[in-house]
Amino acid sequence: MRMVTVGTRGSTLALAQTQWVVARLKEEWPDTDFRIQTISTKGDRNRGSLEAMAQKGDKGFWVKEIEDALLAKRIDIAVHSLKDLPTEQPEGLEVSSIPRRVDARDVLIGKEGMKRLADLPQGARVGTSSVRRKAFLRAYRPDLQVIDLRGNIDTRLAALAGNEYDAIILAAAGLIRTEMRHRIDEFVEPDIMLPAPGQGALALETRADDDLTIEVAYAIHDHTTDDRITAERxxxxxxxxxxxxxxxxxxxxxxxxxxxxxxxxxxxxxxxxxxxxxxxxxxxxxxxxxxxxxxxxxxxxxxxxxxxx
Ligand SMILES: NCc1[nH]cc(CCC(=O)O)c1CC(=O)O
Missing domain, CATH: 3.30.160.40 (Porphobilinogen deaminase, C-terminal domain)
Incomplete structure (x- = not known):
């Protein structure tokens, strides 16, 4: 039996989306065995200094170790959140398949009475980690206090339960993929906050010369998603x-x-x-x-x- 090793980060979201990918691949290739291998990246280990790394031009801190594992043949397919994947792949690797995208929008999750962005009281404290969300949020509601919020989805939801934030903004896709759609209070429409390029989409990366694995991965490729994210990227x-x-x-x-x-x-x-x-x-x-x-x-x-x- 053919065996394909699928690598990803160890976060709840990375694992959930990789399990989804493997289930989809298994439907297409019932006679292939798929194994999931988790790999820790610099982004996972140095959460606090992501911005410092980005300023140094270090774009690949969520993917470097995973790409090294692909090149060393420890894994055959890497599953990434497309928006975290640099726009160019290293020599010898390629994005071979883009599965169907889920919702690309950002969403608001708020405390009682803080469940709609337009209705937040003056000065409400909104947590977000991304400069894109900060910029667009401040443009839409200059009166809000935009406060830094880092960490994975679980950490951010836990932070909302504390006293520092009235509401937080996250990607819908992360919540949908981790079966937390019910936590979403409002989908923020793109005319208020345009999503990140590739948000809500996944990328399956392989070795560029590994034709057998490329064929396996391509079985779940979605052309429309590919056209959309290609334009965005x-x-x-x-x-x-x-x-x-x-x-x-x-x-x-x-x-x-x-x-x-x-x-x-x-x-x-x-x-x-x-x-x-x-x-x-x-x-x-x-x-x-x-x-x-x-x-x-x-x-x-x-x-x-x-x-x-
Ligand atoms: N930067 C972290 C990250 N990378 C992908 C997602 C969500 C899933 C996706 O956009 O596909 C998230 C969390 C978030 O932005 O709330």
């Missing part, structure tokens, strides 16, 4: 930015037309540059690159640089 790459930038991107496909929206925000919320483009889904990469060029012409670089320092 090319936009991010075109801006020269990574997952720690105040950048949102959200593509949808309707009636055979791909619509890509991109936002770049000032971290203080004072300014958000917004742009939209449309085209055939087969042109997804070009649409993303063109939108990035357009935004750079309109001053996006200064906002990205400012958020970095």
């Amino acid at each position: 090319e936009f991010l790459a075109g801006l020269g930015a990574g997952c720690m930038a105040p950048v949102g991107a959200h593509a949808t496909v309707k009636g055979g037309l791909l619509t890509l929206e991109g936002w770049v925000g000032a971290l203080d919320g004072g300014h958000v540059i917004r742009a939209t483009t449309q085209g055939d889904p087969s042109e997804c990469a070009d649409l993303g690159a063109e939108l990035a060029t357009d935004m750079l012409d309109r001053g996006a670089q200064a906002l990205i640089d400012a958020a970095r320092s």
